Amino acid sequence: xxxxxxxxxxxxxxxxxxxxxxxxxxxxxxxxxxxxxxxxxxxxxxxxxxxxxxxxxxxxxxxxxxxxxxxxxxxxxxxxxxxxxxxxxxxxxxxxxxxxxxxxxxxxxxxxxxxxxxxxxxxxxxxxxxxxxxxxxxxxxxxxxxxxxxxxxxxxxxxxxxxxxxxxxxxxxxxxxxxxxxxxxxxxxxxxxxxxxxxxxxxxxxxxxxxxxxxxxxxxxxxxxxxxxxxx
Amino acid sequence: xxxxxxxxxxxxxxxxxxxxxxxxxxxxxxxxxxxxxxxxxxxxxxxxxxxxxxxxxxxxxxxxxxxxxxxxxxxxxxxxxxxxxxxxxxxxxxxxxxxxxxxxxxxxxxxxxxxxxxxxxxxxxxxxxxxxxxxxxxxxxxxxxxxxxxxxxxxxxxxxxxxxxxxxxxxxxxxxxxxxxxxxxxxxxxxxxxxxxxxxxxxxxxxxxxxxxxxxxxxxxxxxxxxxxxxx
DNA sequence: CAGTGGTCTAGACCACAGC
DNA sequence: CTGTGGTCTAGACCACTGC
Numbered sequence: 001x002x003x004x005x006x007x008x009x010x011x012x013x014x015x016x017x018x019x020x021x022x023x024x025x026x027x028x029x030x031x032x033x034x035x036x037x038x039x040x041x042x043x044x045x046x047x048x049x050x051x052x053x054x055x056x057x058x059x060x061x062x063x064x065x066x067x068x069x070x071x072x073x074x075x076x077x078x079x080x081x082x083x084x085x086x087x088x089x090x091x092x093x094x095x096x097x098x099x100x101x102x103x104x105x106x107x108x109x110x111x112x113x114x115x116x117x118x119x120x121x122x123x124x125x126x127x128x129x130x131x132x133x134x135x136x137x138x139x140x141x142x143x144x145x146x147x148x149x150x151x152x153x154x155x156x157x158x159x160x161x162x163x164x165x166x167x168x169x170x171x172x173x174x175x176x177x178x179x180x181x182x183x184x185x186x187x188x189x190x191x192x193x194x195x196x197x198x199x200x201x202x203x204x205x206x207x208x209x210x211x212x213x214x215x216x217x218x219x220x221x222x223x224x225x226x227x228x229x230x231x232x
Numbered sequence: 233x234x235x236x237x238x239x240x241x242x243x244x245x246x247x248x249x250x251x252x253x254x255x256x257x258x259x260x261x262x263x264x265x266x267x268x269x270x271x272x273x274x275x276x277x278x279x280x281x282x283x284x285x286x287x288x289x290x291x292x293x294x295x296x297x298x299x300x301x302x303x304x305x306x307x308x309x310x311x312x313x314x315x316x317x318x319x320x321x322x323x324x325x326x327x328x329x330x331x332x333x334x335x336x337x338x339x340x341x342x343x344x345x346x347x348x349x350x351x352x353x354x355x356x357x358x359x360x361x362x363x364x365x366x367x368x369x370x371x372x373x374x375x376x377x378x379x380x381x382x383x384x385x386x387x388x389x390x391x392x393x394x395x396x397x398x399x400x401x402x403x404x405x406x407x408x409x410x411x412x413x414x415x416x417x418x419x420x421x422x423x424x425x426x427x428x429x430x431x432x433x434x435x436x437x438x439x440x441x442x443x444x445x446x447x448x449x450x451x452x453x454x455x456x457x458x459x460x461x462x463x464x
Numbered sequence: 465c466a467g468t469g470g471t472c473t474a475g476a477c478c479a480c481a482g483c
Numbered sequence: 484c485t486g487t488g489g490t491c492t493a494g495a496c497c498a499c500t501g502c
Contacts, residue, residue, distance in 0.1 A: 043492075062498070063469065064469080077307060157305070179454035262487065294487075295481040295482085
Protein backbone atom coordinates (compact mmCIF):
# COMPACT_ATOMS: atom_id res chain seq x y z
CA UNK A 1 0.00 0.00 0.00
CA UNK A 2 2.49 2.61 -1.16
CA UNK A 3 1.02 5.83 -2.52
CA UNK A 4 1.68 6.63 -6.16
CA UNK A 5 4.65 8.79 -7.11
CA UNK A 6 2.57 11.74 -8.30
CA UNK A 7 0.78 11.93 -4.95
CA UNK A 8 4.10 11.89 -3.09
CA UNK A 9 5.17 14.85 -5.20
CA UNK A 10 1.88 16.62 -4.36
CA UNK A 11 2.25 15.98 -0.62
CA UNK A 12 5.91 17.00 -0.52
CA UNK A 13 5.29 20.30 -2.27
CA UNK A 14 2.18 21.02 -0.17
CA UNK A 15 4.27 20.48 2.97
CA UNK A 16 6.90 22.91 1.72
CA UNK A 17 4.25 25.53 0.99
CA UNK A 18 2.47 25.07 4.33
CA UNK A 19 5.74 25.32 6.24
CA UNK A 20 6.69 28.48 4.30
CA UNK A 21 9.76 26.77 2.85
CA UNK A 22 8.16 27.74 -0.45
CA UNK A 23 6.56 31.18 -0.29
CA UNK A 24 4.03 32.79 -2.68
CA UNK A 25 5.83 33.84 -5.85
CA UNK A 26 8.67 31.33 -5.41
CA UNK A 27 9.39 29.00 -8.30
CA UNK A 28 8.71 25.31 -7.82
CA UNK A 29 11.65 23.12 -8.99
CA UNK A 30 11.47 22.63 -12.75
CA UNK A 31 9.76 19.54 -14.15
CA UNK A 32 13.13 18.20 -15.26
CA UNK A 33 14.54 18.66 -11.75
CA UNK A 34 11.54 16.87 -10.20
CA UNK A 35 11.94 14.00 -12.72
CA UNK A 36 15.51 13.55 -11.52
CA UNK A 37 14.61 13.95 -7.83
CA UNK A 38 11.84 11.32 -7.94
CA UNK A 39 13.27 9.14 -10.70
CA UNK A 40 9.98 9.60 -12.52
CA UNK A 41 8.97 10.36 -16.07
CA UNK A 42 7.90 13.83 -17.03
CA UNK A 43 4.23 12.87 -17.41
CA UNK A 44 4.15 11.61 -13.83
CA UNK A 45 5.71 14.81 -12.51
CA UNK A 46 3.29 16.87 -14.58
CA UNK A 47 0.33 14.95 -13.16
CA UNK A 48 1.40 15.92 -9.65
CA UNK A 49 1.83 19.55 -10.66
CA UNK A 50 -1.61 19.47 -12.34
CA UNK A 51 -3.18 18.40 -9.05
CA UNK A 52 -1.45 21.24 -7.19
CA UNK A 53 -2.56 23.71 -9.86
CA UNK A 54 -6.20 22.57 -9.78
CA UNK A 55 -6.21 22.93 -5.98
CA UNK A 56 -4.95 26.50 -6.28
CA UNK A 57 -1.49 25.97 -4.80
CA UNK A 58 0.55 26.77 -7.90
CA UNK A 59 0.23 28.24 -11.37
CA UNK A 60 2.52 27.97 -14.36
CA UNK A 61 3.87 30.37 -16.95
CA UNK A 62 4.97 28.69 -20.20
CA UNK A 63 8.65 29.14 -20.84
CA UNK A 64 9.31 30.33 -17.27
CA UNK A 65 8.24 27.76 -14.69
CA UNK A 66 5.76 26.82 -11.97
CA UNK A 67 5.15 29.30 -9.19
CA UNK A 68 3.53 29.25 -5.75
CA UNK A 69 0.21 31.09 -5.77
CA UNK A 70 -0.86 33.70 -3.22
CA UNK A 71 -3.60 32.05 -1.16
CA UNK A 72 -7.09 33.53 -1.49
CA UNK A 73 -7.48 34.50 2.14
CA UNK A 74 -10.93 36.01 1.66
CA UNK A 75 -12.59 33.11 -0.14
CA UNK A 76 -15.28 31.15 1.70
CA UNK A 77 -17.64 28.40 0.67
CA UNK A 78 -21.17 28.58 2.01
CA UNK A 79 -24.00 26.08 1.55
CA UNK A 80 -27.36 27.78 1.44
CA UNK A 81 -30.86 26.79 0.54
CA UNK A 82 -34.01 28.56 1.69
CA UNK A 83 -35.25 25.45 3.44
CA UNK A 84 -32.14 23.87 4.85
CA UNK A 85 -28.67 24.97 5.88
CA UNK A 86 -25.89 23.72 8.09
CA UNK A 87 -27.15 25.32 11.32
CA UNK A 88 -30.92 25.53 11.01
CA UNK A 89 -33.66 23.85 9.04
CA UNK A 90 -37.23 24.57 8.03
CA UNK A 91 -39.66 21.73 8.70
CA UNK A 92 -42.85 23.11 7.16
CA UNK A 93 -43.79 25.56 4.43
CA UNK A 94 -47.15 27.23 3.83
CA UNK A 95 -48.11 28.66 0.47
CA UNK A 96 -49.61 32.14 0.89
CA UNK A 97 -50.12 33.10 -2.74
CA UNK A 98 -49.41 32.04 -6.31
CA UNK A 99 -50.19 34.66 -8.89
CA UNK A 100 -49.32 36.13 -12.23
CA UNK A 101 -48.35 39.78 -12.02
CA UNK A 102 -46.98 42.58 -14.16
CA UNK A 103 -43.56 43.66 -12.88
CA UNK A 104 -42.87 47.14 -11.56
CA UNK A 105 -39.86 49.16 -12.66
CA UNK A 106 -37.40 47.63 -10.23
CA UNK A 107 -38.48 44.02 -10.79
CA UNK A 108 -38.46 44.44 -14.58
CA UNK A 109 -34.93 45.83 -14.36
CA UNK A 110 -33.79 43.03 -12.03
CA UNK A 111 -35.17 40.36 -14.35
CA UNK A 112 -34.05 42.25 -17.49
CA UNK A 113 -37.49 42.10 -19.07
CA UNK A 114 -39.98 44.65 -20.37
CA UNK A 115 -42.83 45.66 -18.07
CA UNK A 116 -45.50 44.00 -20.25
CA UNK A 117 -44.07 40.50 -19.64
CA UNK A 118 -45.91 38.39 -17.09
CA UNK A 119 -44.10 37.21 -13.97
CA UNK A 120 -45.12 34.42 -11.61
CA UNK A 121 -45.28 35.47 -7.96
CA UNK A 122 -45.01 32.93 -5.14
CA UNK A 123 -45.25 33.91 -1.49
CA UNK A 124 -44.62 31.40 1.31
CA UNK A 125 -44.16 31.22 5.05
CA UNK A 126 -41.60 28.84 6.58
CA UNK A 127 -42.04 27.17 9.97
CA UNK A 128 -39.77 25.45 12.48
CA UNK A 129 -41.36 23.67 15.44
CA UNK A 130 -44.70 25.24 14.59
CA UNK A 131 -43.34 28.80 14.73
CA UNK A 132 -43.08 31.01 11.63
CA UNK A 133 -39.41 31.78 11.04
CA UNK A 134 -39.21 33.14 7.50
CA UNK A 135 -41.23 34.94 4.86
CA UNK A 136 -40.33 34.07 1.29
CA UNK A 137 -41.12 35.78 -2.03
CA UNK A 138 -40.21 34.48 -5.47
CA UNK A 139 -40.56 36.07 -8.88
CA UNK A 140 -40.17 33.66 -11.79
CA UNK A 141 -40.19 33.87 -15.56
CA UNK A 142 -42.42 31.15 -16.89
CA UNK A 143 -40.53 28.08 -18.18
CA UNK A 144 -41.84 25.09 -20.06
CA UNK A 145 -42.35 22.17 -17.72
CA UNK A 146 -42.45 24.37 -14.63
CA UNK A 147 -44.53 22.94 -11.79
CA UNK A 148 -47.85 24.73 -11.48
CA UNK A 149 -49.33 22.34 -8.97
CA UNK A 150 -49.46 23.95 -5.54
CA UNK A 151 -48.35 20.79 -3.78
CA UNK A 152 -45.11 20.85 -5.76
CA UNK A 153 -44.42 24.52 -5.24
CA UNK A 154 -44.99 24.54 -1.51
CA UNK A 155 -41.81 22.72 -0.46
CA UNK A 156 -39.60 23.40 -3.49
CA UNK A 157 -36.32 25.28 -3.39
CA UNK A 158 -35.60 27.90 -5.98
CA UNK A 159 -33.68 25.73 -8.48
CA UNK A 160 -36.34 23.01 -8.15
CA UNK A 161 -39.02 25.46 -9.25
CA UNK A 162 -37.19 26.00 -12.54
CA UNK A 163 -36.27 22.39 -13.35
CA UNK A 164 -36.91 20.24 -15.26
CA UNK A 165 -37.43 23.07 -17.74
CA UNK A 166 -33.83 24.11 -17.11
CA UNK A 167 -31.14 21.47 -16.46
CA UNK A 168 -29.56 22.23 -13.07
CA UNK A 169 -25.93 22.20 -14.26
CA UNK A 170 -26.58 25.14 -16.56
CA UNK A 171 -27.82 27.42 -13.77
CA UNK A 172 -25.71 30.21 -12.33
CA UNK A 173 -26.81 31.66 -9.03
CA UNK A 174 -26.09 34.70 -6.93
CA UNK A 175 -27.01 35.52 -3.35
CA UNK A 176 -26.93 38.80 -1.50
CA UNK A 177 -27.06 38.78 2.29
CA UNK A 178 -27.93 41.70 4.53
CA UNK A 179 -29.72 42.70 7.72
CA UNK A 180 -32.83 44.82 7.94
CA UNK A 181 -35.65 45.77 10.31
CA UNK A 182 -39.05 44.29 9.53
CA UNK A 183 -41.93 46.29 8.08
CA UNK A 184 -45.44 45.98 9.52
CA UNK A 185 -46.54 43.18 7.15
CA UNK A 186 -43.50 40.99 7.88
CA UNK A 187 -43.88 41.63 11.62
CA UNK A 188 -47.39 40.25 11.34
CA UNK A 189 -46.38 37.19 9.34
CA UNK A 190 -43.49 36.31 11.65
CA UNK A 191 -45.24 37.11 14.97
CA UNK A 192 -42.72 39.80 15.83
CA UNK A 193 -43.93 42.08 18.65
CA UNK A 194 -40.73 43.70 19.86
CA UNK A 195 -37.46 44.81 18.27
CA UNK A 196 -36.03 42.03 16.18
CA UNK A 197 -33.61 42.12 13.25
CA UNK A 198 -34.16 40.22 10.00
CA UNK A 199 -31.55 38.38 8.00
CA UNK A 200 -32.46 38.90 4.36
CA UNK A 201 -31.18 36.65 1.59
CA UNK A 202 -31.79 37.57 -2.02
CA UNK A 203 -31.29 34.85 -4.61
CA UNK A 204 -31.00 35.44 -8.32
CA UNK A 205 -30.88 32.60 -10.83
CA UNK A 206 -29.43 32.91 -14.32
CA UNK A 207 -29.47 30.45 -17.20
CA UNK A 208 -26.41 29.45 -19.24
CA UNK A 209 -26.71 32.63 -21.32
CA UNK A 210 -26.67 34.81 -18.16
CA UNK A 211 -30.31 35.74 -18.59
CA UNK A 212 -32.12 36.11 -15.23
CA UNK A 213 -34.66 33.32 -14.65
CA UNK A 214 -35.93 34.39 -11.28
CA UNK A 215 -35.51 36.51 -8.17
CA UNK A 216 -36.14 35.32 -4.63
CA UNK A 217 -36.12 37.18 -1.31
CA UNK A 218 -36.28 35.39 2.01
CA UNK A 219 -36.71 37.28 5.30
CA UNK A 220 -35.56 35.24 8.30
CA UNK A 221 -36.13 36.04 11.94
CA UNK A 222 -32.68 37.10 13.16
CA UNK A 223 -32.98 34.94 16.26
CA UNK A 224 -33.54 31.89 14.09
CA UNK A 225 -30.98 31.65 11.32
CA UNK A 226 -27.20 31.60 11.12
CA UNK A 227 -25.29 31.05 7.89
CA UNK A 228 -21.96 29.31 7.98
CA UNK A 229 -19.00 29.45 5.59
CA UNK A 230 -15.59 27.79 5.52
CA UNK A 231 -12.35 28.42 3.69
CA UNK A 232 -10.72 25.63 1.70
CA UNK B 233 -5.07 28.45 -33.52
CA UNK B 234 -6.87 25.13 -33.03
CA UNK B 235 -7.59 24.16 -29.44
CA UNK B 236 -5.90 21.01 -28.13
CA UNK B 237 -7.71 17.69 -28.34
CA UNK B 238 -8.19 17.31 -24.58
CA UNK B 239 -9.95 20.68 -24.38
CA UNK B 240 -12.27 19.74 -27.22
CA UNK B 241 -13.21 16.64 -25.24
CA UNK B 242 -13.86 18.81 -22.17
CA UNK B 243 -16.04 21.26 -24.07
CA UNK B 244 -18.01 18.55 -25.86
CA UNK B 245 -18.85 16.70 -22.66
CA UNK B 246 -19.68 19.93 -20.81
CA UNK B 247 -22.11 20.81 -23.60
CA UNK B 248 -23.78 17.42 -23.30
CA UNK B 249 -24.15 17.84 -19.55
CA UNK B 250 -25.49 21.41 -19.77
CA UNK B 251 -28.02 20.42 -22.42
CA UNK B 252 -29.15 17.44 -20.29
CA UNK B 253 -28.06 14.99 -22.99
CA UNK B 254 -25.98 13.54 -20.16
CA UNK B 255 -27.84 13.57 -16.85
CA UNK B 256 -26.48 13.14 -13.31
CA UNK B 257 -25.65 9.47 -12.75
CA UNK B 258 -25.23 8.71 -16.45
CA UNK B 259 -21.99 7.08 -17.54
CA UNK B 260 -19.64 9.07 -19.71
CA UNK B 261 -18.40 7.06 -22.74
CA UNK B 262 -15.50 4.82 -21.72
CA UNK B 263 -11.93 6.03 -22.18
CA UNK B 264 -11.44 3.49 -24.96
CA UNK B 265 -14.56 4.76 -26.74
CA UNK B 266 -13.38 8.37 -26.47
CA UNK B 267 -9.94 7.38 -27.81
CA UNK B 268 -11.65 5.95 -30.89
CA UNK B 269 -14.06 8.87 -31.24
CA UNK B 270 -11.32 11.53 -31.14
CA UNK B 271 -8.51 9.43 -32.62
CA UNK B 272 -6.46 10.28 -29.53
CA UNK B 273 -4.26 8.31 -27.18
CA UNK B 274 -5.59 7.25 -23.82
CA UNK B 275 -3.45 9.75 -21.90
CA UNK B 276 -4.96 12.61 -23.89
CA UNK B 277 -8.50 11.42 -23.21
CA UNK B 278 -7.67 10.97 -19.53
CA UNK B 279 -6.33 14.51 -19.35
CA UNK B 280 -9.69 15.81 -20.56
CA UNK B 281 -11.59 13.67 -18.06
CA UNK B 282 -9.25 14.86 -15.29
CA UNK B 283 -10.20 18.45 -16.03
CA UNK B 284 -13.91 17.61 -15.91
CA UNK B 285 -13.40 15.76 -12.63
CA UNK B 286 -11.47 18.61 -11.01
CA UNK B 287 -14.25 21.02 -12.02
CA UNK B 288 -16.85 18.83 -10.37
CA UNK B 289 -18.66 17.68 -13.53
CA UNK B 290 -17.80 13.97 -13.30
CA UNK B 291 -16.35 11.38 -10.94
CA UNK B 292 -14.95 7.96 -11.64
CA UNK B 293 -15.29 4.54 -10.07
CA UNK B 294 -12.37 2.20 -10.84
CA UNK B 295 -13.48 -0.83 -12.80
CA UNK B 296 -16.87 0.71 -13.62
CA UNK B 297 -16.53 3.98 -15.48
CA UNK B 298 -16.89 7.75 -15.36
CA UNK B 299 -20.20 9.21 -14.20
CA UNK B 300 -21.90 12.60 -14.32
CA UNK B 301 -22.00 14.19 -10.87
CA UNK B 302 -25.09 15.72 -9.27
CA UNK B 303 -24.46 19.48 -9.22
CA UNK B 304 -24.10 21.07 -5.79
CA UNK B 305 -27.03 23.46 -6.11
CA UNK B 306 -26.53 24.95 -2.66
CA UNK B 307 -22.85 25.79 -2.90
CA UNK B 308 -21.82 29.45 -3.09
CA UNK B 309 -18.48 31.21 -3.04
CA UNK B 310 -18.27 34.41 -1.06
CA UNK B 311 -15.34 36.79 -0.71
CA UNK B 312 -15.24 38.40 2.71
CA UNK B 313 -12.78 40.45 4.66
CA UNK B 314 -13.66 42.76 7.53
CA UNK B 315 -12.29 45.75 5.66
CA UNK B 316 -13.21 45.11 2.08
CA UNK B 317 -15.84 43.11 0.18
CA UNK B 318 -17.40 43.15 -3.25
CA UNK B 319 -20.15 45.65 -2.46
CA UNK B 320 -18.79 47.91 0.27
CA UNK B 321 -15.42 48.95 1.61
CA UNK B 322 -14.02 50.43 4.82
CA UNK B 323 -11.71 53.39 4.29
CA UNK B 324 -10.53 54.06 7.84
CA UNK B 325 -10.07 52.08 11.02
CA UNK B 326 -9.63 53.40 14.56
CA UNK B 327 -8.06 51.33 17.29
CA UNK B 328 -10.15 51.53 20.48
CA UNK B 329 -8.24 49.13 22.70
CA UNK B 330 -5.43 46.59 22.74
CA UNK B 331 -5.25 44.54 25.89
CA UNK B 332 -4.34 41.25 27.46
CA UNK B 333 -7.26 39.58 29.18
CA UNK B 334 -8.22 36.33 30.88
CA UNK B 335 -10.93 34.56 28.91
CA UNK B 336 -14.38 33.89 30.35
CA UNK B 337 -16.06 30.48 30.10
CA UNK B 338 -17.47 30.98 26.62
CA UNK B 339 -14.31 32.47 25.09
CA UNK B 340 -12.10 29.77 26.65
CA UNK B 341 -14.38 27.12 25.17
CA UNK B 342 -14.44 28.81 21.76
CA UNK B 343 -10.65 29.01 21.66
CA UNK B 344 -10.23 25.56 23.26
CA UNK B 345 -7.92 26.84 25.98
CA UNK B 346 -7.93 26.83 29.77
CA UNK B 347 -9.13 29.96 31.55
CA UNK B 348 -5.67 30.78 32.92
CA UNK B 349 -4.21 31.37 29.44
CA UNK B 350 -3.84 34.98 28.36
CA UNK B 351 -5.70 36.24 25.32
CA UNK B 352 -5.04 39.38 23.32
CA UNK B 353 -8.06 41.62 22.88
CA UNK B 354 -8.30 44.13 20.03
CA UNK B 355 -11.27 46.46 19.59
CA UNK B 356 -11.66 48.68 16.54
CA UNK B 357 -14.14 50.97 14.85
CA UNK B 358 -14.42 51.03 11.03
CA UNK B 359 -15.39 54.13 9.06
CA UNK B 360 -16.66 54.84 5.55
CA UNK B 361 -16.86 58.47 4.39
CA UNK B 362 -16.20 59.61 7.95
CA UNK B 363 -19.17 57.69 9.38
CA UNK B 364 -18.70 54.74 11.78
CA UNK B 365 -20.09 51.65 10.06
CA UNK B 366 -18.75 48.69 12.05
CA UNK B 367 -17.53 47.70 15.48
CA UNK B 368 -14.91 44.97 15.52
CA UNK B 369 -13.60 42.73 18.32
CA UNK B 370 -10.78 40.23 18.01
CA UNK B 371 -9.49 37.64 20.47
CA UNK B 372 -6.09 36.20 19.58
CA UNK B 373 -3.77 33.61 21.04
CA UNK B 374 -0.28 35.06 21.14
CA UNK B 375 1.97 33.90 18.27
CA UNK B 376 5.67 34.44 17.77
CA UNK B 377 6.26 37.27 15.31
CA UNK B 378 2.81 38.73 15.86
CA UNK B 379 2.64 42.49 15.29
CA UNK B 380 2.35 44.35 18.58
CA UNK B 381 2.81 47.79 17.08
CA UNK B 382 -0.48 49.67 17.07
CA UNK B 383 0.13 51.11 13.61
CA UNK B 384 0.27 47.60 12.21
CA UNK B 385 -2.79 46.33 14.03
CA UNK B 386 -5.05 49.22 13.14
CA UNK B 387 -5.61 48.38 9.46
CA UNK B 388 -4.85 44.65 9.51
CA UNK B 389 -7.30 41.93 8.58
CA UNK B 390 -7.62 38.87 10.76
CA UNK B 391 -5.16 36.62 8.88
CA UNK B 392 -2.65 39.45 8.70
CA UNK B 393 -2.65 39.73 12.49
CA UNK B 394 -1.46 36.15 12.75
CA UNK B 395 1.18 36.11 10.01
CA UNK B 396 4.10 35.94 9.62
CA UNK B 397 3.98 33.75 12.73
CA UNK B 398 1.65 31.43 10.82
CA UNK B 399 2.09 30.94 7.05
CA UNK B 400 -1.20 31.91 5.39
CA UNK B 401 -1.64 28.74 3.33
CA UNK B 402 -1.88 26.66 6.50
CA UNK B 403 -4.84 28.62 7.91
CA UNK B 404 -8.37 27.28 7.90
CA UNK B 405 -11.14 29.75 8.50
CA UNK B 406 -14.81 29.74 9.36
CA UNK B 407 -17.40 32.50 9.28
CA UNK B 408 -20.85 32.66 10.81
CA UNK B 409 -23.28 35.30 9.59
CA UNK B 410 -26.42 36.46 11.39
CA UNK B 411 -28.58 39.48 12.13
CA UNK B 412 -29.09 41.04 15.55
CA UNK B 413 -30.31 44.22 17.21
CA UNK B 414 -27.61 46.45 18.72
CA UNK B 415 -27.01 46.77 22.45
CA UNK B 416 -26.54 50.19 24.07
CA UNK B 417 -22.74 50.20 23.72
CA UNK B 418 -22.78 49.36 20.02
CA UNK B 419 -25.55 51.92 19.41
CA UNK B 420 -23.23 54.50 20.90
CA UNK B 421 -20.20 53.45 18.85
CA UNK B 422 -22.14 53.36 15.58
CA UNK B 423 -24.24 56.50 16.13
CA UNK B 424 -27.49 54.56 16.01
CA UNK B 425 -30.44 56.53 17.37
CA UNK B 426 -33.44 54.70 15.96
CA UNK B 427 -34.27 51.10 15.08
CA UNK B 428 -31.52 49.59 12.96
CA UNK B 429 -30.49 45.99 12.44
CA UNK B 430 -26.88 44.78 12.62
CA UNK B 431 -25.24 42.26 10.35
CA UNK B 432 -22.87 40.25 12.54
CA UNK B 433 -19.98 38.26 11.11
CA UNK B 434 -18.01 35.93 13.38
CA UNK B 435 -14.66 34.72 12.09
CA UNK B 436 -12.71 31.86 13.56
CA UNK B 437 -9.19 30.99 12.43
CA UNK B 438 -7.62 27.55 12.87
CA UNK B 439 -4.04 26.45 12.22
CA UNK B 440 -3.08 23.37 10.20
CA UNK B 441 -3.74 21.14 13.25
CA UNK B 442 -7.29 22.53 13.61
CA UNK B 443 -6.40 24.39 16.77
CA UNK B 444 -8.24 27.73 17.09
CA UNK B 445 -5.87 30.69 16.71
CA UNK B 446 -8.38 33.48 17.13
CA UNK B 447 -11.98 34.62 17.19
CA UNK B 448 -13.29 37.81 15.62
CA UNK B 449 -16.73 39.43 15.72
CA UNK B 450 -17.66 42.34 13.48
CA UNK B 451 -20.94 44.24 13.93
CA UNK B 452 -21.94 46.13 10.78
CA UNK B 453 -24.69 48.71 10.46
CA UNK B 454 -27.39 46.89 8.50
CA UNK B 455 -27.87 49.85 6.16
CA UNK B 456 -24.21 49.75 5.23
CA UNK B 457 -23.10 46.23 4.32
CA UNK B 458 -24.24 43.60 1.86
CA UNK B 459 -22.41 40.31 1.33
CA UNK B 460 -22.44 38.70 -2.06
CA UNK B 461 -21.97 35.09 -3.09
CA UNK B 462 -21.97 33.30 -6.44
CA UNK B 463 -22.30 29.70 -7.53
CA UNK B 464 -19.68 28.22 -9.87
C1' DC C 465 20.94 29.31 -28.04
C1' DA C 466 19.41 26.34 -23.85
C1' DG C 467 15.79 25.87 -20.59
C1' DT C 468 11.13 26.04 -19.67
C1' DG C 469 6.32 24.37 -19.83
C1' DG C 470 2.20 22.44 -23.23
C1' DT C 471 0.60 18.70 -25.98
C1' DC C 472 0.65 14.03 -27.47
C1' DT C 473 1.69 9.01 -28.50
C1' DA C 474 1.79 3.94 -28.10
C1' DG C 475 2.68 1.10 -25.54
C1' DA C 476 2.94 -1.28 -20.47
C1' DC C 477 1.26 -3.44 -15.92
C1' DC C 478 -2.00 -3.20 -12.20
C1' DA C 479 -6.54 -3.57 -9.46
C1' DC C 480 -11.16 -3.83 -9.65
C1' DA C 481 -16.38 -4.72 -11.69
C1' DG C 482 -19.30 -8.03 -13.35
C1' DC C 483 -20.52 -11.87 -15.87
C1' DC D 484 -12.82 -14.00 -18.49
C1' DT D 485 -13.38 -9.11 -20.60
C1' DG D 486 -13.86 -4.30 -19.79
C1' DT D 487 -13.07 -0.67 -16.86
C1' DG D 488 -10.24 2.96 -14.78
C1' DG D 489 -5.27 4.07 -12.22
C1' DT D 490 -0.40 4.50 -12.75
C1' DC D 491 3.68 5.02 -15.43
C1' DT D 492 7.35 5.26 -19.14
C1' DA D 493 10.43 7.17 -22.77
C1' DG D 494 10.30 9.25 -26.07
C1' DA D 495 8.46 13.22 -29.52
C1' DC D 496 7.44 18.11 -31.35
C1' DC D 497 5.93 22.70 -30.29
C1' DA D 498 5.94 27.65 -28.37
C1' DC D 499 7.72 30.59 -25.29
C1' DT D 500 11.43 32.89 -22.25
C1' DG D 501 15.74 34.98 -21.48
C1' DC D 502 20.40 35.37 -22.29
